[in-house]
Amino acid sequence: MQVDHKRTTLYITVSMESPLCGDALRSFDPELFNLVQREHQRQAETVDLIASENHVSMAVREALGSLLTDKYAEGYPGRRYYSGCGVVDEVESLAIARAKDVFGAEHANVQPHSGSQANFAAYLALLPTGSTILGMDLSHGGHLTHGAEVSFSGKFFRAATYGVNRKTHVIDYEHVRSLALHQRPALIIAGASSYPRVIDFAVFGEIAREAGALLMVDSAHIAGLIAGEAHPSPVPHADIVTGTTQKTLRGPRGGFILSKAELGARIDSAVFPGSQGGPLMHVIAAKAVCFQEALLSSFKEYAQAVVSNARIIAEELLDADLRVVSGGTDNHLVLIDLANLNMTGKEAQDALERAGIVANRNKIPYDTRSAMIAGGLRLGTPAITTRGFTPEEVRTVSRDIIAVLREPSSNSVRDRVRGSVLEMCRRHPIPGADSL
Numbered sequence: 235m236q237v238d239h240k241r242t243t244l245y246i247t248v249s250m251e252s253p254l255c256g257d258a259l260r261s262f263d264p265e266l267f268n269l270v271q272r273e274h275q276r277q278a279e280t281v282d283l284i285a286s287e288n289h290v291s292m293a294v295r296e297a298l299g300s301l302l303t304d305k306y307a308e309g310y311p312g313r314r315y316y317s318g319c320g321v322v323d324e325v326e327s328l329a330i331a332r333a334k335d336v337f338g339a340e341h342a343n344v345q346p347h348s349g350s351q352a353n354f355a356a357y358l359a360l361l362p363t364g365s366t367i368l369g370m371d372l373s374h375g376g377h378l379t380h381g382a383e384v385s386f387s388g389k390f391f392r393a394a395t396y397g398v399n400r401k402t403h404v405i406d407y408e409h410v411r412s413l414a415l416h417q418r419p420a421l422i423i424a425g426a427s428s429y430p431r432v433i434d435f436a437v438f439g440e441i442a443r444e445a446g447a448l449l450m451v452d453s454a455h456i457a458g459l460i461a462g463e464a465h466p467s468p469v470p471h472a473d474i475v476t477g478t479t480q481k482t483l484r485g486p487r488g489g490f491i492l493s494k495a496e497l498g499a500r501i502d503s504a505v506f507p508g509s510q511g512g513p514l515m516h517v518i519a520a521k522a523v524c525f526q527e528a529l530l531s532s533f534k535e536y537a538q539a540v541v542s543n544a545r546i547i548a549e550e551l552l553d554a555d556l557r558v559v560s561g562g563t564d565n566h567l568v569l570i571d572l573a574n575l576n577m578t579g580k581e582a583q584d585a586l587e588r589a590g591i592v593a594n595r596n597k598i599p600y601d602t603r604s605a606m607i608a609g610g611l612r613l614g615t616p617a618i619t620t621r622g623f624t625p626e627e628v629r630t631v632s633r634d635i636i637a638v639l640r641e642p643s644s645n646s647v648r649d650r651v652r653g654s655v656l657e658m659c660r661r662h663p664i665p666g667a668d669s670l
């Protein structure tokens with residue numbers, strides 16, 4: 235089968251010699267190779283504003299594509315069930331040491347396959363089923379695994395939820411405190427998927443101690459900001475911190491768990507054999523690379539730029555009289571309330587995608603629409619910051635977004651924005667696309 239990589243509609247040429255995908259795949263499975271190339275093309279030509287996505291370095295990608303995937307290593311370094319684990323023991327030990335170093339944690343487990351798996355293992359380590367957990371409401375910015383009915387967390391535990399203040403859209407810590415004292419949860423969960431403000435982990439820690447609860451912080455979204463010191467660290471305040479490596483931390487898709495030393499053995503056995511089988515050694519190697527990257531001083535600059543770019547977007551939206559949930563942002567994301575534009579999140583997402591801007595519809599606090607339609611739009615800056623978009627270009631993207639949201643059916647606006655997006659994308663190739 236011929237790979238049609240020269241479609242006339244392409245604006246950016248993805249070379250067939252691209253290091254993203256090699257000769258073996260091209261010759262053995264051209265169909266799949268073609269799909270990878272098309273995804274490469276899509277990423278190269280669009281502006282990714284999905285707050286939970288990023289572009290990994292070639293070093294991370296090479297580790298992910300390495301033959302470490304071949305090795306079965308059930309257990310932990312020095313305590314494996316199979317032989318031949320000497321080298322992967324060193325790989326995992328390196329990842330653990332670097333994770334502890336990045337976050338200043340006493341114990342780290344780098345085996346969770348994802349953020350949800352990390353949360354599952356954390357609950358398994360800490361709680362008998364049927365216990366009460368208190369997490370942020372899904373529609374106020376929490377995550378499915380914080381107690382939503384459709385998730386294991388809502389099925390195996392009695393879930394109580396807290397939300398944000400109706401007026402300010404900021405967490406009302408006094409309300410959290412009174413809920414905690416009333417509900418007496420065994421575990422309080424702080425952390426969110428779409429909350430644009432700093433979370434005060436010290437206050438959460440106090441509340442948990444007052445209520446006799448453990449505190450878990452789910453740092454999935456902001457792990458990279460914490461690593462880069464652009465968000466206060468939860469580590470001194472929480473009993474356990476879960477996270478993902480793929481979001482602001484800019485690593486492979488995967489999870490990790492940090493804790494005080496005394497909880498380490500319980501956490502390790504809740505991950506394996508409690509909830510997972512053999513670890514993904516190639517992913518753990520890629521996590522080690524991403525932790526190493528996060529230790530560089532340039533990563534601090536990256537994390538600060540992620541936040542300042544999000545602030546630019548919020549500023550531009552507010553200047554254009556759009557409604558920004560909580561009136562701005564302190565982190566990597568901005569949530570737009572679309573009510574005064576008379577459109578749904580789904581309509582906004584689709585109109586932006588037609589213009590080359592990829593973002594996701596999102597419920598906003600007190601939203602009455604379903605998550606599939608949603609009244610808001612979430613915009614995040616981790617990926618464009620990795621690509622090196624300048625503050626001026628972030629302003630341009632913001633103005634392009636405003637133009638599309640104001641006239642979602644205009645073909646001329648769509649075409650103008652598409653052109654502007656392509657120009658910027660051409661100036662800032664995704665990592666590993668030197669040949670573009």
Ligand SMILES: Cc1ncc(COP(=O)(O)O)c(C=O)c1O
Pocket residue numbers: 286347348349350351353376377379425426427452453454455478488489
């Ligand atoms: C706060 C939070 N926790 C956990 C997760 C789950 O991560 P994963 O998709 O890796 O399972 C997410 C994903 O978006 C998240 O936002």
